[in-house]
Amino acid sequence: MKTSINNDELINSGGGWAPGKLDHDKIPFLVWPPKPLKFLKWLFHPSDGYIFPWAALHFSLALLSYLFLLPSYETLSTLSFNWIGIIFIRNFIFVLIYSSVWHYYLHVYRFQKDQYRFNLRPLGKGKNWLFGSQTKENMFWSLFSAVPIQTFYESLMLWCFVNDYMLFPIKDWFSSPFIIIYFVLLVLFVPMIQHIHFYFFHRIMHFSFLYKWFHYLHHKNVNVGPWSGLSMHPVEHFFYLTTILVHFIIPSHPIHFIYQGIHTTIGAQKGHSGYERLIVNPKTGKSVPSAGYYHYLHHKYFECNYGEITHPFDKWFGTFHDGTKVTHEKLFGKKS
Ligand SMILES: [Zn+2]
Ligand SMILES: [Zn+2]
Secondary structure (H helix, E strand, O other): OOOOOOHHHEOOOOEOOOOOOOOHHHOOOOOOOOOHHHHHHHHHOOOOOOOOOHHHHHHHHHHHHHHHOOOOHHHHOOOOHHHHHHHHHHHHHHHHHHHHHHHHHHHHOOOOOOOOEOEOOOOOEOOOOHHHEHHHHHHHHHHHHHHHHHHHHHHHHHHHHHOOOOOOEOOOOOOOHHHHHHHHHHHHHHHHHHHHHHHHHHHHHOOHHHHHHHHHHHHOOOOOOOOOOOOOOHHHHHHHHHHHHHHHHOOEOHHHHHHHHHHHHHHHHHOOOOEOEEEEEOOOOEEEEOOOHHHHHHHHHOOOOOOOOOOOHHHHOOOOOOOEHHHHHHHHOOOO
């Protein structure tokens, strides 16, 4: 949605789509005074809200994994490459298919051309990239570093759960109404856990030597595509995916941490699609949300927007870029 702000007042951060001035207050979460009705509308909007479509889709994949693709608890009680292999293959296939569908739809077949696209330049090619291509390099780190580390954390958590090593495992989520309510609320909170964890972890990754040694790899992607989200150094994956381990210390069921892992991996790919909206019906132009301009600006200008627009951390710490020229000059001076 475009705001009423004049286009001349906005930065032109790649020649493509700019959604207008960004503002945390447009998301009716953590706002003062609270806006409960707006919050509920945002939460349950059928195609443009917090739950639908993406959180619901990612949760469905987690549920499917738990119900049909998980070895028995008895098998999980002993660490073995046989069952860890099953989890690895499932995670690998999810990341491969999900990211490929986004990539082919938007960047190969270009079904919506440059509509809602932030940066009109093609994805990178040449000797700066592994295998001579940005997409191939991004695929390599996503599939052969992110997926094994996701699998490592998820398998560790499953093994801890069945052996009673977790602090507060939810063994029977249907045992009382309070546990049912908590269970559902925690499912809803999983994307927020990821956003909060992401801000602090990501802020630390911008400390000088951590950036120089590890985080630079993700930032090679100034222009982004659906494989860029998980294109990180293995050391960065090791910390990025610790969001799964949060469930070790809060009461959780395996569905919660399987979902946390899936949302953190494939959600990152969606969040780097390079397009703010995905057109799902070319005839009517109907679209659903895709990647956020908020994080795109981080890739374009580095030292701003470390978190997500759902949380005001960047605003509190003076690193919030709202897409306007005035803010851009305040953050970076006139140099860029
Ligand atoms: Zn990124
Ligand atoms: Zn960064």
